[in-house]
Amino acid sequence: MKYYLAPMEGITGYIYRNSYEKIFDNIDKYFTPFIATNESKSLKTKELRDVLPENNEGMNIVPQIITNDSKGFINLCAKLQQLGYNEVNLNLGCPVGTVVSKNRGSGFLAKREELNIFLDEIFKMDDMKISIKTRIGKNSPEEFYELIKIYNKYPIEELIIHPRTQKDFYGNKPNLEVFKDALSLSTNPVCYNGDIFTVDDHNKLIKAFPKVKTVMLGRGILANPGLINEIKNNIFIDKEVLKDFHDEILNKYIELFNEDRNAIFKMKELWGYMIYIFSNNKKYAEKIKKSQKLIDYKKAVASLFMEQEIIEGAGSFNN
Numbered sequence: 001m002k003y004y005l006a007p008m009e010g011i012t013g014y015i016y017r018n019s020y021e022k023i024f025d026n027i028d029k030y031f032t033p034f035i036a037t038n039e040s041k042s043l044k045t046k047e048l049r050d051v052l053p054e055n056n057e058g059m060n061i062v063p064q065i066i067t068n069d070s071k072g073f074i075n076l077c078a079k080l081q082q083l084g085y086n087e088v089n090l091n092l093g094c095p096v097g098t099v100v101s102k103n104r105g106s107g108f109l110a111k112r113e114e115l116n117i118f119l120d121e122i123f124k125m126d127d128m129k130i131s132i133k134t135r136i137g138k139n140s141p142e143e144f145y146e147l148i149k150i151y152n153k154y155p156i157e158e159l160i161i162h163p164r165t166q167k168d169f170y171g172n173k174p175n176l177e178v179f180k181d182a183l184s185l186s187t188n189p190v191c192y193n194g195d196i197f198t199v200d201d202h203n204k205l206i207k208a209f210p211k212v213k214t215v216m217l218g219r220g221i222l223a224n225p226g227l228i229n230e231i232k233n234n235i236f237i238d239k240e241v242l243k244d245f246h247d248e249i250l251n252k253y254i255e256l257f258n259e260d261r262n263a264i265f266k267m268k269e270l271w272g273y274m275i276y277i278f279s280n281n282k283k284y285a286e287k288i289k290k291s292q293k294l295i296d297y298k299k300a301v302a303s304l305f306m307e308q309e310i311i312e313g314a315g316s317f318n319n
Helices: 014-023 045-051 070-082 105-110 112-122 141-151 176-185 199-208 219-223 227-233 239-257 260-277 282-290 294-307
Strands: 002-005 029-031 064-066 087-092 129-137 159-165 190-193 214-217
Touching: 014 239, 064 070, 070 087, 070 112, 087 105, 105 112, 105 129, 105 141, 112 141, 129 141, 129 176, 141 159, 141 176, 159 176, 176 190, 199 227, 214 219, 219 227, 219 260, 239 260, 239 294, 260 282, 260 294, 282 294
Parallel strands: 002 029, 002 214, 064 087, 087 129, 129 159, 159 190, 190 214
Antiparallel strands: none
């Protein structure tokens, strides 16, 4: 089995990835938060920093691109090639309204004719591997059966399927009936993505679909960074390891921003997921959320680690 880390905007940048690699070292492929195409001849500072080779040493990194403009996609690929990348990922999955309204992400799925023309253009490149992360449709699961006909026309490196529609957002359950059909219909390699929060979730998926050899995890790893070690080795994360991981990320953010406020803000985003691995977490979540100074933030985190326990097999959560 291979395990991928899903791109999560604002969270899984190079600082998170490096910290995860240092402490856990069990991800086969990392995908960067998406880069949007623009008219500029160079990448934005933040985007460039995230894909610079020196910020991603020793990791298998795939930059993700979000666009519906084939020329912009091809131009961005050329910039990424100059940095040494030979694979990119096309985002056809983002369900956020501001993205969808521009017919990007999962919004592009509703424009099948334009999508086909777009793919025809970008797959004329013969020196860049292209994988696709997709939902199964914009409004209805039935849309997938037309989409897969389009995908099958092209030599996609991997088709990463999150079996929800854009309309589902992160609600409802992943549509495993459509995913089952995808496995038999796709002429390209398929990777599963969606709602793997526990070892049990993972094992049920593999039992149902023994053909699946690649799984992408996102929110499940953010909530429980030890999840893959549990899946592979039946070893549960302990508080000391989790604290080391937390401290590594915090210190790198303080170093990057050279001040506390932005570092604390970034950590609060992560705690929006990671808090759910702890017992009786509500009052601690509030203290972390309210902290403005580093001393208060550290105090809130220290009391959480000291007074509460990690919940083994912590399940999914509602944000």
